[in-house]
Amino acid sequence: MSLIEIKGLIKTYDRRGQEPVEALTGVDLTIEEGEIFGVIGLSGAGKSTLIRCLNLLEVPSGGSVVVDGRDLSTLSRSELLHFRRGMGMIFQSFNLLSSRTVSANVAFPLEVAGLAKSEIRRKVGELLELVGLSDKADAYPAQLSGGQKQRIGIARALANNPKILLCDEATSSLDPQTTSSILRLIEDLKKRLGLTVVLITHEMKVITEICDRVAVMESGRIIEVGRVMDVFMSPKHPTTQSFVEVERSSKEASFCQDFQPQGKLVKVYFVGESVAEPLVYTLVKRYGVVLNILQANIDNMNGTPFGAMIFDLSGAPEDVEKSLQYMRESGHKAEVIKC
């Protein structure tokens, strides 16, 4: 059985004198133990409501959420409080207590759970070490940078040894470098502590950097779901395509528009092992075509090398055709952008 099973989830907000807002209009989703599951969508798509339904910060209007075999709607108030302690959550605005020091912030969930003082002190020390901020124990949140605040948020979220970590736009207010370091920390902690991570974001970069699977949301429903690599390589829904396109490279589109190719302008994707293959050499040697490389990059998508190359492929028409065929047959995803 999956760790989180969401069925027919509906959330409607009643507004006095106005049409009710349908934030979730029937969401079905299963999240497996040990995966990093990403939900991407534009603001207003309902992803924030969705993640809040997982620990009942929002109470669903319909449908069911089953976590670890327990239907959340059946929990009594005290059971809910206990259940929430098994789930950590981090936020876009960090939400640290400004009146407490860093260590007192991390101690908060432990106090709530009723641990003894000496036990709390020991655990806080461990947690600060885990996020690499032991030296900031006595600082106040106002003295920390955004990335440091989120690290404290993570330490706080993990205080009660949760199985699940919920990330509500956790990196959206951080710069790209800090975002990467926070994502790496989450990935590392996930491996070390055996966490299941559910994160929501509006940035494809976050999805491709650490997620195993992704769901794309629009207007309160899920429009596409699958392994990140699959969704990224062949997005089906237009909204997904636009997310992917933005991530792939916004520069490339405008650049290719103005370029007049000698032969055919071809874009080839490299995934996994095909990265290591000397494609250009093979094509030139075998078919005698001319390759003018315009753009090439190799990136890392959640541990798998991933790259794309754009080149101007020219030569005798049949050689060009053979080259394209070779690429398709050898498992490269190649497309002609322009003739």
Added chain:
Amino acid sequence: MLMTANQLALLKISAWQSFYMVLVSTVLTAVMGIPLGVLVVVARPGHILANKLLYRVLGFVINATRSIPFPIFIVFVIPLTRFLVGQAIGSTAVIVPLTLAAVVFMARLTETALLEVPFGVIEAAQAVGATRWQIIWKVLLPEACPAMLMSVTITIITLISYSAMAGAVGGGGLGDFAIRYGYQRYQTVVMWVTVIMLVIIVQGVQITGDYLVRRFTRR
């Protein structure tokens, strides 16, 4: 000497009466006004103890009480004062209207202070399984501490000002002394001395309050 021995003795008694009235009503106001303010906040729609009826009733009672001018309020609550204190005149009796008027004032100030705590911080506490009680004690009140100290300071100064009207029901105090001796008996020196004393006291309260606010601000 600026003042006669008699005037000095009266000044001493009046100052003591003022001190007594303000001190006791400040303590009572804080004890009742802060919880009332907390209740108004948590009963708000969408808050941790959302209760439309309670929220409306409290709002109405606070607004109604605050609409009555203080001199009228003193007279208006005389039956209650008599019931609680046993008599309607004197410094102790004045503590009843002083406290009641200040409690609703303090409740509104507390409400404003607590609403400044970002709701996300409360959500973060909910997410780790904090009870409502823990959220109030460990999140709302400590986070709003500087603003609350400012509210208490404002309330004390308001009480000092209100206590000047205590003379209406024989409560005495500096204000009463200034009216009866300084104004009605043309003893200008008395007027000056009491006014200067009040200015110094209010300044002292404000400066102490500001210091404490700074001391507890971590933002």
